[in-house]
Amino acid sequence: MIRVLLADDQTLVRAAFAMLVGSDPGMEVVGEAATGLEAVALARSARADLVVMDIRMPELDGIEATRRIAADEDLAGVKVLVLTTYDTDDHIVDALRAGASGFLVKDTRPADLLVAIRTVAAGEALLSPGPTARLIARVLSAPQPPAATGPGPAMLSDRERQVLALVARGLNNTEIAETLGLSPLTAKTHVSRIMGKLAARDRAQLVIVAYESGLVVPAGGGAEVN
Numbered sequence: 001m002i003r004v005l006l007a008d009d010q011t012l013v014r015a016a017f018a019m020l021v022g023s024d025p026g027m028e029v030v031g032e033a034a035t036g037l038e039a040v041a042l043a044r045s046a047r048a049d050l051v052v053m054d055i056r057m058p059e060l061d062g063i064e065a066t067r068r069i070a071a072d073e074d075l076a077g078v079k080v081l082v083l084t085t086y087d088t089d090d091h092i093v094d095a096l097r098a099g100a101s102g103f104l105v106k107d108t109r110p111a112d113l114l115v116a117i118r119t120v121a122a123g124e125a126l127l128s129p130g131p132t133a134r135l136i137a138r139v140l141s142a143p144q145p146p147a148a149t150g151p152g153p154a155m156l157s158d159r160e161r162q163v164l165a166l167v168a169r170g171l172n173n174t175e176i177a178e179t180l181g182l183s184p185l186t187a188k189t190h191v192s193r194i195m196g197k198l199a200a201r202d203r204a205q206l207v208i209v210a211y212e213s214g215l216v217v218p219a220g221g222g223a224e225v226n
Contacts (some may be wrong), residue, residue, distance in 0.1 A: 004048060005029075007053045017113070035057055044075060052117070053083065063098050078099060079103060079202070080100045081103070099112055101204045166179055191206075
């Protein structure tokens with residue numbers, strides 16, 4: 001059973017999401033928050049597995065709320081799926097940097113929300129190789145001091161750097177395995193080891209590290225290995 005916390009300042013939006021999530025026998029709504037502060041508090045008290053977090057909320061926005069959840073050792077297993085009005089919103093990258101595992105546009109199909117919750121709860125990042133990758137590449141390639149201060153790709157083996165670059169391009173484990181001629185299990189093992197070495201919460205954080213370190217750079221509409 002996936003324990004879901006819904007955080008959105010619009011009552012009707014929360015009610016609609018609650019009905020949808022409650023209709024899935026594998027999910028349970030354990031709380032609803034109207035502000036970022038409430039979201040952080042309920043993530044602790046309700047023991048949620050996943051928070052569906054609106055980016056724009058009063059008192060404390062969804063980005064800072066996500067950052068506080070990600071920084072709390074007691075909430076290490078809590079995943080955050082951020083909601084946004086547009087998939088070109090630059091705040092999405094800030095949310096991913098803060099610790100979110102992916103994003104979803106608010107007007108997505110109901111069935112896609114349930115798939116997204118299951119995907120993120122399972123430890124996968126909700127990142128597509130299309131608009132998301134281009135958005136991350138554009139924002140992270142802008143002239144600014146790199147935000148990454150932890151361990152970087154230099155500590156990885158050549159194979160692990162190859163795998164990280166493919167993760168940053170939006171490939172899943174099966175696609176990585178096919179690209180590199182590996183078994184899916186081996187690809188999954190590489191990803192897990194990379195996450196451990198880079199102290200990353202999930203694949204979304206690996207994408208951020210890959211771009212901020214310069215391992216992957218923008219190229220046309222997608223990305224290329226540096």
